[in-house]
Amino acid sequence: MTIENDILLAEPSAVAGLVFRRFRGEGDFPKMAALIQACADADQVDDATTPGELANWFAHMTNCDPQKDMLFVEDEASELIAYCQNYWRREEATGHYIYVHTARVSPQWRRRGIGRALLHHMQRRIREVAVAQGHPTDVPRFFHAWAADTEVAAEKLLRSEGYAPVRYSFEMTRPLVAGEDDLPHFPLPEGFEVRPVRPEHWHALWEADVEAFRDHWGFTEPTEENYQGWINWKWFRPELFRVAWDVEKGEIAGAVENFINEDENAKYNRKRGYTEGIFVRRPYRKRGLARALIALSLQMHKDLGMTEAALGVDTENLTGALRVYEACGFRAVKRYTTYRKAIEP
Structure with missing residues:
Protein backbone atom coordinates (compact mmCIF):
# COMPACT_ATOMS: atom_id res chain seq x y z
CA MET A 1 0.00 0.00 0.00
CA TYR A 163 -26.78 6.94 10.27
CA ALA A 164 -30.56 7.27 10.29
CA PRO A 165 -33.04 8.30 7.57
CA VAL A 166 -34.26 11.87 7.98
CA ARG A 167 -35.88 12.63 4.62
CA TYR A 168 -37.08 10.95 1.45
CA SER A 169 -37.37 12.11 -2.13
CA PHE A 170 -38.76 10.61 -5.31
CA GLU A 171 -37.59 10.54 -8.88
CA MET A 172 -40.80 10.80 -10.90
CA THR A 173 -41.60 10.35 -14.58
CA ARG A 174 -44.61 10.57 -16.86
CA PRO A 175 -45.06 9.53 -20.50
CA LEU A 176 -45.51 11.96 -23.38
CA VAL A 177 -47.35 10.00 -26.04
CA ALA A 178 -47.12 11.32 -29.58
CA GLY A 179 -50.44 11.79 -31.32
CA GLU A 180 -52.48 11.58 -28.14
CA ASP A 181 -54.14 14.31 -26.10
CA ASP A 182 -52.60 12.93 -22.91
CA LEU A 183 -51.42 16.13 -21.23
CA PRO A 184 -53.08 18.00 -18.37
CA HIS A 185 -54.92 21.21 -19.21
CA PHE A 186 -54.36 23.75 -16.47
CA PRO A 187 -54.83 27.36 -17.61
CA LEU A 188 -52.51 30.13 -16.49
CA PRO A 189 -54.24 32.14 -13.74
CA GLU A 190 -55.50 35.60 -14.66
CA GLY A 191 -52.97 38.38 -14.25
CA PHE A 192 -49.94 36.33 -15.30
CA GLU A 193 -48.14 35.82 -18.57
CA VAL A 194 -45.25 33.66 -19.72
CA ARG A 195 -42.38 35.58 -21.28
CA PRO A 196 -39.17 34.51 -23.03
CA VAL A 197 -36.12 34.46 -20.76
CA ARG A 198 -33.43 36.92 -21.82
CA PRO A 199 -29.91 37.24 -20.36
CA GLU A 200 -30.94 40.34 -18.43
CA HIS A 201 -33.52 38.17 -16.63
CA TRP A 202 -31.14 35.44 -15.48
CA HIS A 203 -30.10 36.92 -12.16
CA ALA A 204 -33.63 38.04 -11.29
CA LEU A 205 -34.84 34.52 -12.03
CA TRP A 206 -32.10 33.09 -9.82
CA GLU A 207 -33.04 35.44 -6.98
CA ALA A 208 -36.72 34.53 -7.31
CA ASP A 209 -35.82 30.84 -7.20
CA VAL A 210 -33.71 31.35 -4.08
CA GLU A 211 -36.49 33.34 -2.40
CA ALA A 212 -39.05 30.64 -3.15
CA PHE A 213 -36.92 27.88 -1.64
CA ARG A 214 -35.82 29.83 1.41
CA ASP A 215 -38.62 28.31 3.53
CA HIS A 216 -37.96 24.73 2.38
CA TRP A 217 -36.27 21.98 4.36
CA GLY A 218 -32.48 22.11 4.42
CA PHE A 219 -32.20 25.45 2.61
CA THR A 220 -28.74 26.99 2.49
CA GLU A 221 -28.20 30.48 1.09
CA PRO A 222 -26.41 30.08 -2.25
CA THR A 223 -23.45 32.17 -3.34
CA GLU A 224 -22.49 34.02 -6.50
CA GLU A 225 -20.29 31.04 -7.32
CA ASN A 226 -23.39 28.85 -7.29
CA TYR A 227 -25.07 31.24 -9.71
CA GLN A 228 -22.08 31.17 -12.05
CA GLY A 229 -22.07 27.38 -11.92
CA TRP A 230 -25.74 27.38 -12.91
CA ILE A 231 -25.46 29.66 -15.93
CA ASN A 232 -22.31 27.83 -17.09
CA TRP A 233 -23.83 24.37 -16.70
CA LYS A 234 -23.82 22.36 -19.91
CA TRP A 235 -27.60 21.96 -19.89
CA PHE A 236 -28.51 25.53 -18.97
CA ARG A 237 -31.16 26.20 -21.62
CA PRO A 238 -33.16 29.32 -20.65
CA GLU A 239 -35.02 29.19 -23.95
CA LEU A 240 -36.75 26.08 -22.54
CA PHE A 241 -37.76 27.74 -19.28
CA ARG A 242 -41.37 28.62 -18.66
CA VAL A 243 -41.42 31.73 -16.46
CA ALA A 244 -44.61 33.42 -15.25
CA TRP A 245 -44.64 37.17 -14.64
CA ASP A 246 -47.09 39.20 -12.62
CA VAL A 247 -48.28 41.56 -15.36
CA GLU A 248 -49.30 44.37 -13.02
CA LYS A 249 -46.19 44.34 -10.83
CA GLY A 250 -43.74 43.38 -13.54
CA GLU A 251 -42.02 40.74 -11.40
CA ILE A 252 -41.34 37.02 -11.64
CA ALA A 253 -43.95 34.92 -9.85
CA GLY A 254 -42.83 31.38 -10.62
CA ALA A 255 -41.06 29.18 -13.12
CA VAL A 256 -40.14 25.76 -14.42
CA GLU A 257 -36.47 25.65 -15.42
CA ASN A 258 -36.67 22.91 -18.04
CA PHE A 259 -33.71 21.18 -19.60
CA ILE A 260 -32.87 18.19 -21.78
CA ASN A 261 -29.79 16.14 -20.91
CA GLU A 262 -28.71 14.94 -24.34
CA ASP A 263 -25.90 12.80 -22.90
CA GLU A 264 -28.32 10.87 -20.70
CA ASN A 265 -30.74 10.45 -23.58
CA ALA A 266 -27.99 9.05 -25.79
CA LYS A 267 -26.68 6.71 -23.08
CA TYR A 268 -30.09 5.32 -22.16
CA ASN A 269 -31.57 5.46 -25.67
CA ARG A 270 -34.52 7.60 -24.65
CA LYS A 271 -36.09 11.00 -25.24
CA ARG A 272 -36.55 12.55 -21.81
CA GLY A 273 -37.10 16.17 -20.86
CA TYR A 274 -36.72 17.42 -17.31
CA THR A 275 -39.28 19.69 -15.67
CA GLU A 276 -37.01 20.79 -12.84
CA GLY A 277 -36.37 23.98 -10.91
CA ILE A 278 -40.10 24.31 -10.25
CA PHE A 279 -40.93 27.17 -7.92
CA VAL A 280 -43.62 29.69 -7.05
CA ARG A 281 -42.83 32.62 -4.80
CA ARG A 282 -44.78 32.73 -1.56
CA PRO A 283 -47.14 35.65 -2.49
CA TYR A 284 -48.31 33.70 -5.56
CA ARG A 285 -48.88 30.24 -4.12
CA LYS A 286 -52.19 28.36 -4.02
CA ARG A 287 -53.41 29.84 -7.31
CA GLY A 288 -52.61 26.94 -9.63
CA LEU A 289 -49.56 28.64 -11.09
CA ALA A 290 -47.17 25.69 -10.68
CA ARG A 291 -49.40 23.16 -12.40
CA ALA A 292 -50.13 25.61 -15.24
CA LEU A 293 -46.40 26.10 -15.85
CA ILE A 294 -45.80 22.36 -15.66
CA ALA A 295 -48.57 21.75 -18.22
CA LEU A 296 -46.95 24.28 -20.57
CA SER A 297 -43.57 22.62 -20.03
CA LEU A 298 -44.93 19.16 -20.80
CA GLN A 299 -46.41 20.43 -24.04
CA MET A 300 -43.10 22.04 -24.97
CA HIS A 301 -41.16 18.83 -24.32
CA LYS A 302 -43.68 16.87 -26.37
CA ASP A 303 -43.42 19.36 -29.23
CA LEU A 304 -39.63 18.88 -29.14
CA GLY A 305 -40.08 15.14 -29.63
CA MET A 306 -39.56 14.00 -26.05
CA THR A 307 -41.45 10.86 -25.06
CA GLU A 308 -41.22 11.24 -21.29
CA ALA A 309 -40.74 13.91 -18.65
CA ALA A 310 -38.98 13.59 -15.29
CA LEU A 311 -38.43 15.50 -12.07
CA GLY A 312 -37.34 15.05 -8.47
CA VAL A 313 -39.35 15.98 -5.38
CA ASP A 314 -39.00 16.09 -1.61
CA THR A 315 -41.82 13.85 -0.41
CA GLU A 316 -42.54 16.21 2.50
CA ASN A 317 -42.35 19.45 0.51
CA LEU A 318 -44.26 22.10 2.48
CA THR A 319 -46.11 23.39 -0.59
CA GLY A 320 -47.63 20.00 -1.40
CA ALA A 321 -45.54 19.65 -4.56
CA LEU A 322 -45.90 15.86 -4.64
CA ARG A 323 -49.68 16.13 -5.01
CA VAL A 324 -49.29 18.75 -7.75
CA TYR A 325 -46.92 16.53 -9.71
CA GLU A 326 -49.20 13.52 -9.34
CA ALA A 327 -52.08 15.65 -10.65
CA CYS A 328 -49.89 16.37 -13.69
CA GLY A 329 -49.47 12.65 -14.34
CA PHE A 330 -46.09 11.99 -12.72
CA ARG A 331 -45.49 8.75 -10.84
CA ALA A 332 -42.60 7.77 -8.55
CA VAL A 333 -40.04 5.40 -10.08
CA LYS A 334 -37.20 5.61 -7.55
CA ARG A 335 -36.78 6.68 -3.94
CA TYR A 336 -33.77 8.42 -2.43
CA THR A 337 -33.07 8.54 1.29
CA THR A 338 -31.18 11.30 3.08
CA TYR A 339 -29.20 9.99 6.04
CA ARG A 340 -27.71 11.91 8.94
CA LYS A 341 -25.65 11.14 12.01
CA ALA A 342 -25.15 13.64 14.81
CA ILE A 343 -21.58 14.77 15.44
CA GLU A 344 -20.91 14.74 19.15
CA PRO A 345 -19.01 17.73 20.61
Whole structure:
Protein backbone atom coordinates (compact mmCIF):
# COMPACT_ATOMS: atom_id res chain seq x y z
CA MET A 1 0.00 0.00 0.00
CA THR A 2 1.18 3.51 -0.86
CA ILE A 3 -0.13 6.58 0.96
CA GLU A 4 0.76 9.93 -0.59
CA ASN A 5 2.19 12.77 1.50
CA ASP A 6 0.30 13.59 4.71
CA ILE A 7 -2.77 11.41 4.17
CA LEU A 8 -3.88 9.78 7.40
CA LEU A 9 -5.96 6.66 6.96
CA ALA A 10 -7.88 5.21 9.85
CA GLU A 11 -7.86 1.63 8.54
CA PRO A 12 -4.94 1.09 6.13
CA SER A 13 -5.02 -2.68 6.66
CA ALA A 14 -8.51 -2.85 5.16
CA VAL A 15 -7.23 -1.70 1.79
CA ALA A 16 -3.72 -3.11 1.53
CA GLY A 17 -1.99 -3.02 -1.85
CA LEU A 18 -3.66 0.14 -3.12
CA VAL A 19 -2.44 3.68 -3.72
CA PHE A 20 -4.03 6.60 -1.87
CA ARG A 21 -3.47 10.06 -3.27
CA ARG A 22 -4.74 13.62 -3.42
CA PHE A 23 -6.68 15.38 -6.17
CA ARG A 24 -4.40 16.23 -9.12
CA GLY A 25 -6.53 18.69 -11.04
CA GLU A 26 -8.52 18.53 -14.25
CA GLY A 27 -6.71 15.40 -15.37
CA ASP A 28 -8.75 13.50 -12.80
CA PHE A 29 -12.09 14.48 -14.30
CA PRO A 30 -12.21 11.81 -17.05
CA LYS A 31 -11.34 9.12 -14.50
CA MET A 32 -13.97 10.41 -12.09
CA ALA A 33 -16.65 10.55 -14.79
CA ALA A 34 -15.89 6.97 -15.85
CA LEU A 35 -16.12 5.75 -12.25
CA ILE A 36 -19.35 7.66 -11.63
CA GLN A 37 -20.96 6.00 -14.61
CA ALA A 38 -19.67 2.53 -13.72
CA CYS A 39 -21.16 2.89 -10.25
CA ALA A 40 -24.41 4.28 -11.63
CA ASP A 41 -24.79 1.34 -13.99
CA ALA A 42 -24.17 -1.18 -11.22
CA ASP A 43 -26.53 0.59 -8.82
CA GLN A 44 -29.32 1.22 -11.36
CA VAL A 45 -29.04 4.98 -11.06
CA ASP A 46 -29.26 7.17 -14.15
CA ASP A 47 -26.11 9.25 -14.57
CA ALA A 48 -24.15 10.47 -17.57
CA THR A 49 -21.85 12.97 -15.87
CA THR A 50 -19.11 14.21 -18.19
CA PRO A 51 -15.61 15.55 -17.45
CA GLY A 52 -16.84 18.96 -18.60
CA GLU A 53 -19.66 18.99 -16.07
CA LEU A 54 -17.21 18.08 -13.32
CA ALA A 55 -14.90 20.89 -14.44
CA ASN A 56 -17.74 23.41 -14.20
CA TRP A 57 -18.78 22.16 -10.77
CA PHE A 58 -15.23 22.30 -9.43
CA ALA A 59 -14.70 25.78 -10.87
CA HIS A 60 -17.59 27.12 -8.78
CA MET A 61 -17.45 24.85 -5.74
CA THR A 62 -17.76 26.33 -2.25
CA ASN A 63 -16.76 25.13 1.22
CA CYS A 64 -14.57 22.40 -0.21
CA ASP A 65 -10.80 22.29 -0.75
CA PRO A 66 -10.27 19.47 -3.26
CA GLN A 67 -6.64 19.12 -2.20
CA LYS A 68 -7.67 18.33 1.37
CA ASP A 69 -11.32 17.29 1.15
CA MET A 70 -10.93 14.54 -1.43
CA LEU A 71 -9.15 11.21 -1.43
CA PHE A 72 -8.46 9.04 -4.47
CA VAL A 73 -7.74 5.32 -4.51
CA GLU A 74 -5.93 3.60 -7.38
CA ASP A 75 -4.95 0.02 -8.04
CA GLU A 76 -1.45 -1.09 -8.99
CA ALA A 77 -2.15 -0.25 -12.64
CA SER A 78 -2.99 3.36 -11.66
CA GLU A 79 -6.66 2.83 -12.44
CA LEU A 80 -9.04 4.88 -10.30
CA ILE A 81 -11.15 2.48 -8.26
CA ALA A 82 -12.62 4.81 -5.63
CA TYR A 83 -12.74 8.38 -4.43
CA CYS A 84 -14.51 10.41 -1.78
CA GLN A 85 -15.29 14.07 -1.13
CA ASN A 86 -16.72 16.20 1.64
CA TYR A 87 -18.00 19.77 1.94
CA TRP A 88 -20.13 21.69 4.40
CA ARG A 89 -23.05 24.10 4.53
CA ARG A 90 -25.13 25.84 7.17
CA GLU A 91 -28.92 25.60 7.18
CA GLU A 92 -30.48 29.03 7.36
CA ALA A 93 -33.65 28.14 9.26
CA THR A 94 -32.08 25.98 11.96
CA GLY A 95 -28.47 27.16 12.08
CA HIS A 96 -27.39 23.52 11.91
CA TYR A 97 -24.06 22.68 10.31
CA ILE A 98 -24.36 19.98 7.66
CA TYR A 99 -21.25 18.10 6.53
CA VAL A 100 -21.99 16.37 3.25
CA HIS A 101 -19.88 13.44 2.16
CA THR A 102 -20.00 11.29 -0.95
CA ALA A 103 -17.99 8.32 -2.19
CA ARG A 104 -17.75 6.03 -5.19
CA VAL A 105 -16.24 2.56 -5.16
CA SER A 106 -15.86 0.55 -8.35
CA PRO A 107 -18.28 -2.39 -8.43
CA GLN A 108 -15.33 -4.77 -8.90
CA TRP A 109 -13.69 -3.54 -5.70
CA ARG A 110 -16.63 -3.59 -3.32
CA ARG A 111 -16.95 -5.76 -0.21
CA ARG A 112 -13.27 -5.25 0.66
CA GLY A 113 -13.64 -2.56 3.30
CA ILE A 114 -12.75 0.33 0.99
CA GLY A 115 -16.06 2.15 1.38
CA ARG A 116 -15.95 1.93 5.16
CA ALA A 117 -12.33 3.11 5.24
CA LEU A 118 -13.23 6.12 3.08
CA LEU A 119 -16.24 6.90 5.27
CA HIS A 120 -14.08 6.94 8.40
CA HIS A 121 -11.51 9.07 6.60
CA MET A 122 -14.17 11.63 5.69
CA GLN A 123 -15.56 11.70 9.21
CA ARG A 124 -12.10 12.46 10.56
CA ARG A 125 -11.52 15.13 7.93
CA ILE A 126 -14.92 16.72 8.62
CA ARG A 127 -14.04 17.07 12.28
CA GLU A 128 -10.83 18.84 11.27
CA VAL A 129 -12.77 21.18 8.99
CA ALA A 130 -15.26 22.02 11.73
CA VAL A 131 -12.43 23.01 14.06
CA ALA A 132 -10.53 24.94 11.39
CA GLN A 133 -13.67 26.87 10.39
CA GLY A 134 -14.50 27.66 14.00
CA HIS A 135 -17.93 26.06 13.84
CA PRO A 136 -19.58 26.18 17.28
CA THR A 137 -19.95 22.90 19.14
CA ASP A 138 -23.11 23.97 20.95
CA VAL A 139 -25.10 23.98 17.68
CA PRO A 140 -26.34 20.69 16.17
CA ARG A 141 -23.94 19.31 13.57
CA PHE A 142 -24.51 16.33 11.31
CA PHE A 143 -22.71 14.01 8.94
CA HIS A 144 -24.97 13.95 5.85
CA ALA A 145 -25.21 11.48 2.95
CA TRP A 146 -27.84 10.04 0.64
CA ALA A 147 -28.52 6.91 -1.39
CA ALA A 148 -31.06 5.58 -3.85
CA ASP A 149 -33.12 2.57 -2.87
CA THR A 150 -31.12 0.57 -5.42
CA GLU A 151 -27.77 1.52 -3.82
CA VAL A 152 -28.08 -1.34 -1.37
CA ALA A 153 -24.43 -1.47 -0.29
CA ALA A 154 -24.31 2.25 0.48
CA GLU A 155 -27.50 2.12 2.53
CA LYS A 156 -26.25 -0.90 4.46
CA LEU A 157 -22.94 0.83 5.23
CA LEU A 158 -24.56 4.04 6.43
CA ARG A 159 -27.04 2.26 8.66
CA SER A 160 -24.31 0.08 10.14
CA GLU A 161 -22.38 3.24 11.03
CA GLY A 162 -25.26 4.74 12.97
CA TYR A 163 -26.78 6.94 10.27
CA ALA A 164 -30.56 7.27 10.29
CA PRO A 165 -33.04 8.30 7.57
CA VAL A 166 -34.26 11.87 7.98
CA ARG A 167 -35.88 12.63 4.62
CA TYR A 168 -37.08 10.95 1.45
CA SER A 169 -37.37 12.11 -2.13
CA PHE A 170 -38.76 10.61 -5.31
CA GLU A 171 -37.59 10.54 -8.88
CA MET A 172 -40.80 10.80 -10.90
CA THR A 173 -41.60 10.35 -14.58
CA ARG A 174 -44.61 10.57 -16.86
CA PRO A 175 -45.06 9.53 -20.50
CA LEU A 176 -45.51 11.96 -23.38
CA VAL A 177 -47.35 10.00 -26.04
CA ALA A 178 -47.12 11.32 -29.58
CA GLY A 179 -50.44 11.79 -31.32
CA GLU A 180 -52.48 11.58 -28.14
CA ASP A 181 -54.14 14.31 -26.10
CA ASP A 182 -52.60 12.93 -22.91
CA LEU A 183 -51.42 16.13 -21.23
CA PRO A 184 -53.08 18.00 -18.37
CA HIS A 185 -54.92 21.21 -19.21
CA PHE A 186 -54.36 23.75 -16.47
CA PRO A 187 -54.83 27.36 -17.61
CA LEU A 188 -52.51 30.13 -16.49
CA PRO A 189 -54.24 32.14 -13.74
CA GLU A 190 -55.50 35.60 -14.66
CA GLY A 191 -52.97 38.38 -14.25
CA PHE A 192 -49.94 36.33 -15.30
CA GLU A 193 -48.14 35.82 -18.57
CA VAL A 194 -45.25 33.66 -19.72
CA ARG A 195 -42.38 35.58 -21.28
CA PRO A 196 -39.17 34.51 -23.03
CA VAL A 197 -36.12 34.46 -20.76
CA ARG A 198 -33.43 36.92 -21.82
CA PRO A 199 -29.91 37.24 -20.36
CA GLU A 200 -30.94 40.34 -18.43
CA HIS A 201 -33.52 38.17 -16.63
CA TRP A 202 -31.14 35.44 -15.48
CA HIS A 203 -30.10 36.92 -12.16
CA ALA A 204 -33.63 38.04 -11.29
CA LEU A 205 -34.84 34.52 -12.03
CA TRP A 206 -32.10 33.09 -9.82
CA GLU A 207 -33.04 35.44 -6.98
CA ALA A 208 -36.72 34.53 -7.31
CA ASP A 209 -35.82 30.84 -7.20
CA VAL A 210 -33.71 31.35 -4.08
CA GLU A 211 -36.49 33.34 -2.40
CA ALA A 212 -39.05 30.64 -3.15
CA PHE A 213 -36.92 27.88 -1.64
CA ARG A 214 -35.82 29.83 1.41
CA ASP A 215 -38.62 28.31 3.53
CA HIS A 216 -37.96 24.73 2.38
CA TRP A 217 -36.27 21.98 4.36
CA GLY A 218 -32.48 22.11 4.42
CA PHE A 219 -32.20 25.45 2.61
CA THR A 220 -28.74 26.99 2.49
CA GLU A 221 -28.20 30.48 1.09
CA PRO A 222 -26.41 30.08 -2.25
CA THR A 223 -23.45 32.17 -3.34
CA GLU A 224 -22.49 34.02 -6.50
CA GLU A 225 -20.29 31.04 -7.32
CA ASN A 226 -23.39 28.85 -7.29
CA TYR A 227 -25.07 31.24 -9.71
CA GLN A 228 -22.08 31.17 -12.05
CA GLY A 229 -22.07 27.38 -11.92
CA TRP A 230 -25.74 27.38 -12.91
CA ILE A 231 -25.46 29.66 -15.93
CA ASN A 232 -22.31 27.83 -17.09
CA TRP A 233 -23.83 24.37 -16.70
CA LYS A 234 -23.82 22.36 -19.91
CA TRP A 235 -27.60 21.96 -19.89
CA PHE A 236 -28.51 25.53 -18.97
CA ARG A 237 -31.16 26.20 -21.62
CA PRO A 238 -33.16 29.32 -20.65
CA GLU A 239 -35.02 29.19 -23.95
CA LEU A 240 -36.75 26.08 -22.54
CA PHE A 241 -37.76 27.74 -19.28
CA ARG A 242 -41.37 28.62 -18.66
CA VAL A 243 -41.42 31.73 -16.46
CA ALA A 244 -44.61 33.42 -15.25
CA TRP A 245 -44.64 37.17 -14.64
CA ASP A 246 -47.09 39.20 -12.62
CA VAL A 247 -48.28 41.56 -15.36
CA GLU A 248 -49.30 44.37 -13.02
CA LYS A 249 -46.19 44.34 -10.83
CA GLY A 250 -43.74 43.38 -13.54
CA GLU A 251 -42.02 40.74 -11.40
CA ILE A 252 -41.34 37.02 -11.64
CA ALA A 253 -43.95 34.92 -9.85
CA GLY A 254 -42.83 31.38 -10.62
CA ALA A 255 -41.06 29.18 -13.12
CA VAL A 256 -40.14 25.76 -14.42
CA GLU A 257 -36.47 25.65 -15.42
CA ASN A 258 -36.67 22.91 -18.04
CA PHE A 259 -33.71 21.18 -19.60
CA ILE A 260 -32.87 18.19 -21.78
CA ASN A 261 -29.79 16.14 -20.91
CA GLU A 262 -28.71 14.94 -24.34
CA ASP A 263 -25.90 12.80 -22.90
CA GLU A 264 -28.32 10.87 -20.70
CA ASN A 265 -30.74 10.45 -23.58
CA ALA A 266 -27.99 9.05 -25.79
CA LYS A 267 -26.68 6.71 -23.08
CA TYR A 268 -30.09 5.32 -22.16
CA ASN A 269 -31.57 5.46 -25.67
CA ARG A 270 -34.52 7.60 -24.65
CA LYS A 271 -36.09 11.00 -25.24
CA ARG A 272 -36.55 12.55 -21.81
CA GLY A 273 -37.10 16.17 -20.86
CA TYR A 274 -36.72 17.42 -17.31
CA THR A 275 -39.28 19.69 -15.67
CA GLU A 276 -37.01 20.79 -12.84
CA GLY A 277 -36.37 23.98 -10.91
CA ILE A 278 -40.10 24.31 -10.25
CA PHE A 279 -40.93 27.17 -7.92
CA VAL A 280 -43.62 29.69 -7.05
CA ARG A 281 -42.83 32.62 -4.80
CA ARG A 282 -44.78 32.73 -1.56
CA PRO A 283 -47.14 35.65 -2.49
CA TYR A 284 -48.31 33.70 -5.56
CA ARG A 285 -48.88 30.24 -4.12
CA LYS A 286 -52.19 28.36 -4.02
CA ARG A 287 -53.41 29.84 -7.31
CA GLY A 288 -52.61 26.94 -9.63
CA LEU A 289 -49.56 28.64 -11.09
CA ALA A 290 -47.17 25.69 -10.68
CA ARG A 291 -49.40 23.16 -12.40
CA ALA A 292 -50.13 25.61 -15.24
CA LEU A 293 -46.40 26.10 -15.85
CA ILE A 294 -45.80 22.36 -15.66
CA ALA A 295 -48.57 21.75 -18.22
CA LEU A 296 -46.95 24.28 -20.57
CA SER A 297 -43.57 22.62 -20.03
CA LEU A 298 -44.93 19.16 -20.80
CA GLN A 299 -46.41 20.43 -24.04
CA MET A 300 -43.10 22.04 -24.97
CA HIS A 301 -41.16 18.83 -24.32
CA LYS A 302 -43.68 16.87 -26.37
CA ASP A 303 -43.42 19.36 -29.23
CA LEU A 304 -39.63 18.88 -29.14
CA GLY A 305 -40.08 15.14 -29.63
CA MET A 306 -39.56 14.00 -26.05
CA THR A 307 -41.45 10.86 -25.06
CA GLU A 308 -41.22 11.24 -21.29
CA ALA A 309 -40.74 13.91 -18.65
CA ALA A 310 -38.98 13.59 -15.29
CA LEU A 311 -38.43 15.50 -12.07
CA GLY A 312 -37.34 15.05 -8.47
CA VAL A 313 -39.35 15.98 -5.38
CA ASP A 314 -39.00 16.09 -1.61
CA THR A 315 -41.82 13.85 -0.41
CA GLU A 316 -42.54 16.21 2.50
CA ASN A 317 -42.35 19.45 0.51
CA LEU A 318 -44.26 22.10 2.48
CA THR A 319 -46.11 23.39 -0.59
CA GLY A 320 -47.63 20.00 -1.40
CA ALA A 321 -45.54 19.65 -4.56
CA LEU A 322 -45.90 15.86 -4.64
CA ARG A 323 -49.68 16.13 -5.01
CA VAL A 324 -49.29 18.75 -7.75
CA TYR A 325 -46.92 16.53 -9.71
CA GLU A 326 -49.20 13.52 -9.34
CA ALA A 327 -52.08 15.65 -10.65
CA CYS A 328 -49.89 16.37 -13.69
CA GLY A 329 -49.47 12.65 -14.34
CA PHE A 330 -46.09 11.99 -12.72
CA ARG A 331 -45.49 8.75 -10.84
CA ALA A 332 -42.60 7.77 -8.55
CA VAL A 333 -40.04 5.40 -10.08
CA LYS A 334 -37.20 5.61 -7.55
CA ARG A 335 -36.78 6.68 -3.94
CA TYR A 336 -33.77 8.42 -2.43
CA THR A 337 -33.07 8.54 1.29
CA THR A 338 -31.18 11.30 3.08
CA TYR A 339 -29.20 9.99 6.04
CA ARG A 340 -27.71 11.91 8.94
CA LYS A 341 -25.65 11.14 12.01
CA ALA A 342 -25.15 13.64 14.81
CA ILE A 343 -21.58 14.77 15.44
CA GLU A 344 -20.91 14.74 19.15
CA PRO A 345 -19.01 17.73 20.61
